[in-house]
Amino acid sequence: MCAGQNGKGILTESPSPPVDVLIDDIWLLQTHSTPPSVDHQQDSSTAIRYSVDSIGMVEQTFRPHPSLNPDAWLRELKYTNLSSETQDLTQAVFRLGRAASPQLHTWFPTHAVLFETDSDFSVGTAFKTQSDFYTFIPGDTLIEVQVDACWRLQPGQSATIGQQGIWLFKGRKNDFHNQLQAWYRSIGCSISTDNPAWLKEAILYETCAGGHVEALFSDVGGFDPLSKQLEYLADLGITLFWFNAVHEHKTPPNAGSGGWNHYGVLDHTRIDSILGGEERFRHLIEKTRQLGLHPLGEIVLWGGASKQGKQLEEWHIRDRNDQLLNPWGGGCVLDYSSPSWQKVIHDSVRLVAECGIQGLRIDVMDGHGPNWSSPRTNHASYSTLGGSLEMLENIRESSRTSSSEPILIPESLYDRPEYLYHGITLGYGMQTTFFFVNSIHPGEEPESLCSDLYRFFENEQGSLPDGSLVLRTLNNHDTVVAEGRTIQRFGTGLSRALYGVCLCVPGIPMLYQEDEVGSFEFLKQVHSARRQILPFSHGDVDYKGLRYSPKVFSVVRQYNGKTAVGLANVSGDAISSEAILTTAGEGLKYAQAVDRVSGATASIRNGTFHWTLLPYQVALIEIVKDAPTSGEHNTAAPPFIPPSSQEDISLQADSGGIRIQAGNLAAALSAGPGNWSYEEQSAGKGILSSTQGRIELVQKDGAVRVDALFFDPSGRKTFDIKIPATNRWALSGQTAWLADHTLQRHHPFPKETNYYWDRSMFTGKAPWGGLYNRVLPDDRLWQSVLEPLHSGQPGFVFTGMDSSLAITDVTSTAENIILKVADNPLQPERPDLIISFLGQDLDLSPRVRAFGLGDQWTMDRYPQPEARPLRVELVVSPAGSDVIHNLKRHCAAG
Structure with missing residues (x-):
């Protein structure tokens, strides 16, 4: 190792060859021992060459890197084919031995390694490349950089493979962050454009005009229905929208047997007509901007399903055996370094940019591996990082029709520094999302969870160029498919706390479509607070x-x-x-x-x-720092669920059903089919009965007590309570107070599109047996199997038409209690809400019905829950301030 005087005793020769290349699946120097020759050159660089007769020569050159410090070098690797045959180089490795006690601190932030030594000096190593992906693998005595460099070399041809930075500095772990930033500056990898203040303060929302991913992006109904949600989302505190890709992708007749996935673009020159076409997309973007919000679009790069991509056969990626890559089922994938494909994407981006978006999320920015049939170069892996960087700048340039400095979000497994330092580019934050998905487990002790959180965020801190912004989210469309939503794994309370972590740490918090259901009041409060306190977004x-x-x-x-x-x-x-x-x-x-x-x-x-x-x-x-004047910093917002100003309640019951009126709001109780008869036993007391059960009603002290018992031998009885024309609802969950607007998020597509969705069309963990039994009941706003009612004060509150109604003291033998939304034909803008007590919920997966949400058991055949009578007891009353206070107080206390 050429480390100079300060490097003595710090860096050692690695026990393996210090560099190596994989040639035709054989590590060259590992299998062919050869003494090196050393050449000290006039520019103070040192070249070390390893020649293997009739095969090839590996040359590593150490060049001084004074722009970092006097004890810094760039270690280059070059391989030359000395054989008479074509060779495939498929990987290279740089090795660095270190002499340091294992207990000394090592920092490994994915793209670099910095470590203390037994001397006053520490060591940093990172990598510089514009063409190939690389991976650091640190060990106690050896650090490897594996470079996924792929070349097809004819006799006499050479491959140059990146530069490993190695530097010594006097300092300890407290200096590591500054040292890595110095490395970034020394290679020109500094953030070149300041992020605008509004972006730092943004709350991002991922949404699709077709629908959310579990419903095959097909249950919202298009651009116009989505536009009706914008004011609600703006009130929630959303300021930045990521509208999923809109290029043509859907085909009749439905999401189950037609085209449905916007990540399988069919035509890059058209905006999907089933979603509403270009005109309605422009309207959606215009409305977004009129509300003071910022719209981003999305571009899908792989191209294999599109007619434009299929026409560029010479740019379809092939493996070493000349076989087409087909990871997404479209038959092929495109090479991002293709000038022809870059032109297609340029025009595709311009189409949506001219509709008024301010940037894009870029799907699969990392590409699809080396292209061994590239017409452009024998550097097969240039289709990876090299092609990705070219495509990124191509997209940036074509986006400037609508924004002088577009915001780009390249999707990558890692927030690669190489992507982030040009223009306004946000890290996708996949490592954060993976942490929430893979490293947090239901039932984990909170002390352990906090330790894991600190470990992750402290290790990440300072790892990207200063000024970088990354997304912070618990869910996105990919994780929802793979693992289900966070609320399904952890419940509402812990999910909110983890989202609070996203609000606290540096970055841009993000919600996925419909994450807000039941959490409007909470989210509006925390978003408003974060917006007021600038250190959270800027500090x-x-x-x-x-x-x-x-x-x-x-x-x-x-x-x-x-x-x-x-x-x-x-x-x-x-x-x-x-x-x-x-x-x-x-x-x-x-x-x-x-x-x-x-x-x-x-x-x-x-x-x-x-x-x-x-x-x-x-x-x-x-x-x-200065004590606030009275009331200046603690002005109470109006209550989200206002108490009822009317204390009167009325009861109507007959063979057709039960109606309980509180002010202008009513609860309609349905016993279901059967020959029901009502007998009034005394003033304010009666029984509705049939051979299937009975419902006792007692009106007293401004409330109606309901005691229902049903004898259905199958156990599948359902007891429904409909509350028509509400505008807000709330309930006391076991871990959280849920409160939201009444909103119909799901709509059919227009008849003329000949495209439809139903609940048998789905994807993801939840409907595939994780929660449901191969259906997707997307009308459910809440269900007790996910968030049980509070054991101490179980209840609901509904508001509408200047009245509030409460349903409290709820107990039931129901397998599941659900709150769902239903269309209101008389007032479409005010949907009905229905509470359903399900004796058996056949929509739930057999595992959940047998064992609950945990993954304790997996069986070929699950035991069936025992059929039992359905019992429901509750109280209906006006929702006075005392009722709401009691519900919230018990909920807050846990």
Whole structure:
């Protein structure tokens, strides 16, 4: 190793060959031992050559890299074919031996490795390339960089394979972040364009005009129905939209047997007519911008299903055996380095850009592997990173028709530094999403969960060029298919706490389509709070800046002299403890902590304050150095569910059913088919009965008590309560208070499209036996199997027509209780809500019905739940302030 005087005793010769290449599936130097020759050159570089007779020569050259520091080098690798045959080079490896005690600190942030040594010096190593993907593999005594470089070399031809940066610096782990930033600057990998303030403060929403992914992108009905949701989403706090791809992809008759997937574009020159065509897409984008929101589109690059891609046969990617790659089922995939394909994508992007979008998410930015049949080059793997970088700039240029500096989001397994330093480019944040999907498990102890969160985010901190922004999300269309939604795995309370983590850490929080269902009130509050406190969107982060509770994830954010504290309680326990600002507390002799979510405040004395968090609560706290004047920082927002101003209630019952009226709002109780008769036993008391069961009604003290019992021997009885024409609803869940607007999100496509969807058409874990039994009942807003009603105060509240109605003290033997939305023909803008008590829910998967949501057992045949009578007890009353308060209070207490 050419390490200079400072490198003695720090870097060692690796036990394996220091570099190697895989030639025709054989590691050359590992299988052919050969002594190297060393050539010290006049420019202070050193070339070390390994020649293997009649096969090839491997040459590594160390060049000084003074733009980083005097003890820095770029290690280049070159291979030359010395044989008389064609050779395939399929990988190269750089090895770096290190002499350091294993207990010393090593930082491995995916794209580099920095480690302490037993001396005063530490070592950094990273990689510079514009053509090939690479992977760092650190070990105790050896660090490898595997470079996926692929070349087809004729006799005498050479391949040059990237540059490994190696540098020494005097310092320890506290210097690692600055050292990696210095490396980025030294190779020109610095963020060139400042992100606008609104982007740093954005909340992103991924949505598809066709529908969400579980429903095969086919249950929303097109651009016009989606546009009706925009004001609701804007009120929620969404400021940035990622509209899934809109190029032609759907074909009749339906999502089950026709084309449905916008990631399988059929024609890059047309916007899908089944969604509404170009005119209605323009209308959607125009409405988005009129609301002050920012629209992004999406471009799909693989191309194998499109007529344009099929015509470019010479650019279809082939493997070493000349076989077409077909990972997506379209017959082929395109080489991103193809000038012809880049032109197709240029025009495809321009089509949507001219509709007014401000940028795009780019699907599968990393490409599809090496193209061994490239007409352009014998560098087969140039179709990977090299082609991706060319395509990225091609898309940026073609997007400028609608935005002088478009926002691009390249999808990648890793947030590659090579993608991020030109223009405004956001990291896709796949590693964050994978962490939430793969590293957090139901039932994990909150202390362990917090430790995992800190470990992940601290390791990531400073790993990308300064100024980089990445997305932070629990769900996207891919993870929903693979693992189901977070709420299905963790319940509402923990899902909200984890989203709170996304709000606290640096980056852009993102929701996936319909993640907001049942959480409107919560999300609006936290989004508003984050928008008010600039350190959360603009500031530096300190993950060790607060000592509070091991069950609470905490950060301290600082910006422009202002300090904020983010707290996310990932436990089902209330936490009440002293909070100590370890660094930012210096100088805070007198201050106040103000939670912009709940309005709670606490006095800070000498950097310490006492704080209480409810189960799964998220707090976004602004540190106010001067005590606020009365009411200035704690103005209560109007209640999302207003209490009823009318206390009257009326009961009507006959053989046709039961109607309970509270003010202008009614609950219609349906016993189902059968010969039912009603007998009034006394004033305010009666029984509706048949051979199938009975429903006892008692009207007393401004409420109606309902006690229903059904004898269906199959156990499949359903008891429904319809609440027509509501505009808001809420319920007390076991881990969270759910509250939302009444919104019909799902609509049929226009008849003239000859395209339809039904609940038998689906994809993903939930309908494939994860939650459901191969159906997708997409009308469900809530169900007790996912979020049980609160055991202490189970109830619902509904508002509409200036009235509020409560259904409380709910107990039932139902296998599942669901709240679903239904069309209201008389008032389409105000859908009906229906509570269904299901004696047996046959839509649930047999495993869930037998064992619940856990994955404890997998069986060929699951035991059938025992049939039993359906019992439902509840109280219907006007929703006065005391009723709502009791429901929320019990819910908050856990």
